[in-house]
Amino acid sequence: MTELTLSKAIGSGLRRALHDDGRVVLLGQDIGRLGGVFRVTDGLQRDFGADRVMDMPLAESAIIGMAIGLAYRGFRPVCEIQFDGFIYPAFDQIVAQAAKLHYRTRGAVRMPLTIRVPYGGGIGAVEHHSESPEAYFTHTSGLRVVTCSTPQDAHTMIRQAIACDDPVLFFEPKRRYWTKGEVDEEAGFPMDLARVVVEGADATIVTYGPLVATAIDAAAAAADEGLSIEVIDLRSLSPLDLDTVESSVRKTGRLVITHEAQEFGGLAAEIATAITDRCFSSLEAAPTRVTGFDVPYPASRLEDHFLPDLDRMLDAVDRVMGRQNSLSGWSGS
Amino acid sequence: MPKESHTDDAVAGPPAPAEPPGFVTLLDPSGIRVANAEFDPYVADVTNDQLARLYDDLVIVRRLDVEATALQRQGELALWPPLLGQEAAQVGSARALRADDFVFSSYRENAVAYCRGVALPDLLRVWRGTAQSGWNPFEVGMATPSIVIGAQTLHAMGYAVGCQRDGVDSVAVAYFGDGATSEGDVNEAMIFAASFRAPVVFFCQNNQWAISEPVSLQAQRPLSERAPGFGIPSIRVDGNDVLAVMAATRQALERARCGGGPTFIEAVTYRMGPHTTSDDPSRYVDALQHEEWAAKDPLARVEAHLRDRGVLTDELAESIASHADEIATEFRCGCVELTDPLPLEVFDHVYAEPHRAIARQRSQYAAYLASIGMAQTDGE
Numbered sequence: 001m002t003e004l005t006l007s008k009a010i011g012s013g014l015r016r017a018l019h020d021d022g023r024v025v026l027l028g029q030d031i032g033r034l035g036g037v038f039r040v041t042d043g044l045q046r047d048f049g050a051d052r053v054m055d056m057p058l059a060e061s062a063i064i065g066m067a068i069g070l071a072y073r074g075f076r077p078v079c080e081i082q083f084d085g086f087i088y089p090a091f092d093q094i095v096a097q098a099a100k101l102h103y104r105t106r107g108a109v110r111m112p113l114t115i116r117v118p119y120g121g122g123i124g125a126v127e128h129h130s131e132s133p134e135a136y137f138t139h140t141s142g143l144r145v146v147t148c149s150t151p152q153d154a155h156t157m158i159r160q161a162i163a164c165d166d167p168v169l170f171f172e173p174k175r176r177y178w179t180k181g182e183v184d185e186e187a188g189f190p191m192d193l194a195r196v197v198v199e200g201a202d203a204t205i206v207t208y209g210p211l212v213a214t215a216i217d218a219a220a221a222a223a224d225e226g227l228s229i230e231v232i233d234l235r236s237l238s239p240l241d242l243d244t245v246e247s248s249v250r251k252t253g254r255l256v257i258t259h260e261a262q263e264f265g266g267l268a269a270e271i272a273t274a275i276t277d278r279c280f281s282s283l284e285a286a287p288t289r290v291t292g293f294d295v296p297y298p299a300s301r302l303e304d305h306f307l308p309d310l311d312r313m314l315d316a317v318d319r320v321m322g323r324q325n326s327l328s329g330w331s332g333s
Numbered sequence: 334m335p336k337e338s339h340t341d342d343a344v345a346g347p348p349a350p351a352e353p354p355g356f357v358t359l360l361d362p363s364g365i366r367v368a369n370a371e372f373d374p375y376v377a378d379v380t381n382d383q384l385a386r387l388y389d390d391l392v393i394v395r396r397l398d399v400e401a402t403a404l405q406r407q408g409e410l411a412l413w414p415p416l417l418g419q420e421a422a423q424v425g426s427a428r429a430l431r432a433d434d435f436v437f438s439s440y441r442e443n444a445v446a447y448c449r450g451v452a453l454p455d456l457l458r459v460w461r462g463t464a465q466s467g468w469n470p471f472e473v474g475m476a477t478p479s480i481v482i483g484a485q486t487l488h489a490m491g492y493a494v495g496c497q498r499d500g501v502d503s504v505a506v507a508y509f510g511d512g513a514t515s516e517g518d519v520n521e522a523m524i525f526a527a528s529f530r531a532p533v534v535f536f537c538q539n540n541q542w543a544i545s546e547p548v549s550l551q552a553q554r555p556l557s558e559r560a561p562g563f564g565i566p567s568i569r570v571d572g573n574d575v576l577a578v579m580a581a582t583r584q585a586l587e588r589a590r591c592g593g594g595p596t597f598i599e600a601v602t603y604r605m606g607p608h609t610t611s612d613d614p615s616r617y618v619d620a621l622q623h624e625e626w627a628a629k630d631p632l633a634r635v636e637a638h639l640r641d642r643g644v645l646t647d648e649l650a651e652s653i654a655s656h657a658d659e660i661a662t663e664f665r666c667g668c669v670e671l672t673d674p675l676p677l678e679v680f681d682h683v684y685a686e687p688h689r690a691i692a693r694q695r696s697q698y699a700a701y702l703a704s705i706g707m708a709q710t711d712g713e
Contacts, residue, residue, distance in 0.1 A: 025498075051498055057528055062487050062521035069491020072435070072476065073499070089517075096481055097488070100465075105477055107682040108469040141683055165685035192689075239690040 001184050007040050007177040009151035010116075013158035014041060014078065016185065018048045021076060024162060026053045027063050028080030028116075037082055038118055038177055060086055064093035067113050068101070076112045078162055084119040084171075085128025091136070098167040099142030113167040114158070119147075120210040120260050121307055122175035124300040131297050132261035137169045138238040138270075145238040146191050147171035149212035151181035153195075153235060160191040171237075173210035194241035196248065200230035203254035203317050206245055206271060208234040211258050211308060218313040229317065237267055245271065246278045253284035254320040258308050263291040285320040354555045356601050357581060358571040362629045364637025375580035375587075381644045387575050388635045388645070389653050390424045394444035395632065396657035398606075400664050401443075401457065405610040409668055410460045414441045418573070418605030421631030422538045423508075424448060425578030426600070429586060430506065436475040437489035438508040439482070441538075445508060449473040453660070454667030463671045483509055483516030486535065490522045493533035493589075502590040506534045512543025514559065515551045523597070527564040532589035534582065535560070535597045538572060540604035545617040560597030572602030573631040603629070676702060 004012060017024045026041060032055040035042030045053035056063045060081060067077035081087045087094075094115065101109045121130030138145050144166050148154040154172070161168040189195075197212060198219045205215045212233045219229035230248050234240065249255050255275055257268035272287040290308040298306050318325035358367050359376065379387075398416050405413040416423060419441070427448035430436070438445055443456055446468075455467035459478075466477035479485035489507035496503045513519050514537060526533050539556055541548050548556070560567035566588070570581040578600055585596035603626035607614045639645035680695040702708060 057521075057524055059517075059521040059524065061518055062490070062525050065484065065487020065518060065522070066491035066494065066525060069437075069488040069493070069505070070495045071491075072470070072488060073492050073495025075495055075498075092481060092484060093487065093518075097479075097484055101477075102685050103682050104465040105470065105682075106464065106466065107685070108466075108471065109477075110685050112685075144684070144688075239688055241689075 001182045003180055004151045004155070004183045005177060006148070006151045006154045006173070006179045006181070007038055009155040009181075009183050010158050010172060011040050011042060011044070012183070012185070013155040014044060015047070017078070017159055017162045018044065018052060021162075023074060024052070024076045024078065025070065026078050026080070027056050027067055028054075029056050029058055029063075029082050031055060031080050036080060038174065040116075040172075040177075041080070060088075060090035061093050064090040064098060064113075064115065068093065068098055068111065071111050071113055072109065076162060078114040078116065080116045082118070083129045084117055084131040084133055087117055087133060094137070094143070094167070094169075095140045099140050102166070103142055110165045111167045112162075112165045114161045114164075114170055115167070116158075116170045116172060118174040118177075119171045120173050120175060121297060121303050122210065124303070126300070127297070130300075130303065132259065132292065134169070134171055134237055135261055135266050138267060143167050143169055143238060144192070144236070145169045145171070146236045147173065147209040148235070149173060149176065149209055149233050151179065151183050152187060153233075155183045155185065156187050156189065157191040157235065171209060175210050176213065179213070192236035192239055192241060194235055194244040195233045196230060196244065197233050198229065198231040200228040200252065202228045202252055203256060203320055204230045204232060204245070204248040204252045205256045205258060205313060205317070206232045206234060207258045208237060210260060214308070214310055215258065215313060218310045218317070221310060222314060222317060227317065227321070240271065240274070242271070242274050242278065245275055249275055250279050250282045253282055255283070255287035256290060256313065256316045256320055257287065258290040258313055258316070260292050260307055262294050263289055264294045266291060285322065288316050288319050290316045354557075354569060356569040356571050356599075357577045358574050359577040359580060360574045360634050360638055362573070362634050364634045364641060366638065369580075372577065372580040372584065375583040376576050379576065379579070381639065381642050384576070384635065385639055385644050385649070387424060387428060387579075388632070388639060389656070390428065390444075390448065391420045391575065391632050391635065392653050393657045393660055394420050394424060394447055396661045397447065397453075397456070397664055398443065400661040401460070402606075402610060404457075404665065404668055405460070410457065410610075411462050412609050412611060413460050414443075414609045415606035416441050416444055418603045418626065418631070419538055419540055420444055421575035422572035422578055422600040422602045425575040426506070426508075426536055426582040426598075429579045429582035430474075431503070432474060433501070433503045434474060434586070435489075435492055435503065435505050436508065437485040437492065437505060438475065438478050439485065439510060439513070440478045440480055441510070442478065442508050446473070446475060446478075449475045451475065452667075453664045454671055456664075457668045458671060461668060461671050463673060483513035483518040485509070486513070486519045486522035487525075489533050490526045490529075490531050493526065493531035493595075494529050496532055497529070502532070504532045504534060504586050504589040506536055508536050508538065510543065511537065511539040511541065511548045511551055511556060512546065513537070514556050520563075523560060523563040523565055523595070526595040530592070530594035532592075533595045534585040534589060535565070535595060536582070537597065537599050538602055539599050540602050542604050542608070542618075544608040544612060545614075555599065557597065557599035565595050565597050567597040567599070569599045569601065572600030573629050573634070575631060575635060602631075676707065
């Protein structure tokens with residue numbers, strides 16, 4: 001066991017993957033000499049060479065398209081998209097090419113691509129550096145979408161993503177890059193199983209990535225008021241581990257889903273529908289959502305209003321508990 | 334107020350090329366062999382008999398194309414993109430390749446696929462709607478055609494970098510059209526290929542049309558002039574001359590195999606048919622231009638040349654034609670024998686590894702089918 005920051009834990013996972021499998025190659029902007037703008041790939045080019053840790057010209061579509069060609073040739077490419085808001089030029093190559101090639105070729109062509117994306121807000125950044133575009137990709141068949149919230153998960157899941165024969169979007173919660181935790185390199189768990197982070201009996205908060213830590217804090221604060229909150233870290237956003245959520249909600253009867261991404265058409269809507277469908281009769285209240293608002297990601301001096309925080313989560317818990325909450329006297333439409 | 338000449342210049346837009354740029358021709362439209370010191374060595378080994386075999390290919394792919402169009406008209410295919418007029422560009426380049434080279438093409442390269450050894454019915458699966466792809470790419474060294482314009486050029490570039498990393502001298506070939514040269518992906522592919530000195534050939538069939546849009550909407554200068562700006566050697570070749578196309582492709586392949594990096598080839602040709610069987614070129618094609626190109630037919634010049642050399646007799650011509658008819662019959666039979674996939678196959682191969690959400694949907698749909706009496710036994 002070693003104590004690592006989340007970013008170092010991803011770096012050590014990449015290092016293990018490069019070491020264990022000669023077909024693993026890294027592609028990205030500034031990932032070589034600089035070690036990535038977040039230093040996730042620090043030292044990897046020095047140790048594995050510029051043929052395996054490749055700095056890319058500035059064209060996201062070409063980075064993914066090149067990785068697809070390398071995968072055709074039997075490589076296992078790991079691409080870094082420098083920031084969430086820069087992934088859109090690569091959209092066709094991800095959703096119409098990488099995602100569909102296995103289906104299109106009836107299984108003849110495998111696309112073991114990993115696409116690493118630092119995502120989410122809370123770091124006071126300029127536009128295009130704080131977005132949560134995961135729902136675009138969870139909506140696309142053929143992709144797997146995962147995200148991590150702890151150094152241990154980051155390390156284990158990046159290695160699983162690379163080993164997976166399907167294309168995997170690996171979303172990294174950039175504001176948690178500096179979170180420290182113990183990492184056991186030999187730890188093994190399937191990346192598509194959700195984790196119950198805090199056990200509780202009165203309500204379930206389902207979240208992922210950067211908001212897991214916030215939800216844990218919310219559960220602790222609720223405990224001070226005598227409420228027992230269960231917190232689930234989804235880890236995998238596609239596929240979803242709805243079995244774990246279902247068994248929690250069967251126990252608590254109340255569900256709050258929270259993510260930074262905008263609400264409309266987002267993951268929370270999908271989870272609320274699926275859980276209502278699966279255990280309607282166990283629900284004591286309608287599932288509710290705490291998300292970013294349906295506006296473009298705002299200027300950084302406004303981001304604290306956009307991002308779900310501990311208090312908004314507790315307000316939602318009050319709603320599902322039928323307690324006094326911010327909407328109790330609300331008469332808007 | 335007197336008009337000054339520079340005012341005219343300022344509003345005239347980009348200057349027109351002084352004269353139409355030339356291209357490499359080895360066999361002119363009347364079948365006369367034109368000497369070319371640079372490119373002759375690349376086809377010095379092509380004997381008259383071998384040229385006759387290329388002619389055989391040209392006849393077959395044209396015959397198959399006609400058959401596929403007929404199959405579409407008869408309702409056996411949903412759609413077909415004819416290659417009429419582009420036979421030499423496709424056959425000449427494809428026959429220059431080695432088995433270990435790898436093709437990434439667009440959807441009109443059915444003659445390339447034929448030359449790569451794709452089985453006849455496999456050429457039709459996509460167009461009949463029984464599958465999203467026709468063949469296993471690794472069995473024929475040709476990826477499933479890309480329908481999104483230009484997307485495949487990036488895959489070719491990436492594959493080529495892979496060949497380079499593997500230390501083999503295989504080459505990736507990207508086929509695309511004049512319209513694709515406006516796509517970001519094609520330009521990015523050339524930038525990356527140049528930066529990594531990737532062993533890739535960018536083979537652009539300039540057939541003058543992107544559905545109804547003429548090449549003049551895509552480019553104000555010959556397409557072949559773009560590549561040098563990326564640091565990529567470029568060849569402009571007569572796309573209706575099978576010999577010249579083969580020579581140009583061989584030169585490009587040689588450069589790639591020797592570590593010389595990418596080459597861009599503009600094969601200047603003409604789409605004599607519609608964009609697809611759903612298109613109506615009478616709404617936009619210029620009849621005079623069409624006639625001019627008809628006189629530059631890729632088959633007629635080889636036929637004239639071979640007849641002049643005494644290689645192609647009436648007897649041989651007839652045997653080539655009847656052989657093509659036989660293949661067309663086999664093609665037709667293969668087409669009508671392609672059966673619809675089973676309902677639950679809609680869920681097959683979405684992922685390479687088990688996926689619980691797809692498994693659940695599949696299971697629920699199977700239950701639904703059973704409930705309406707459509708139970709299916711399936712392999713998965």
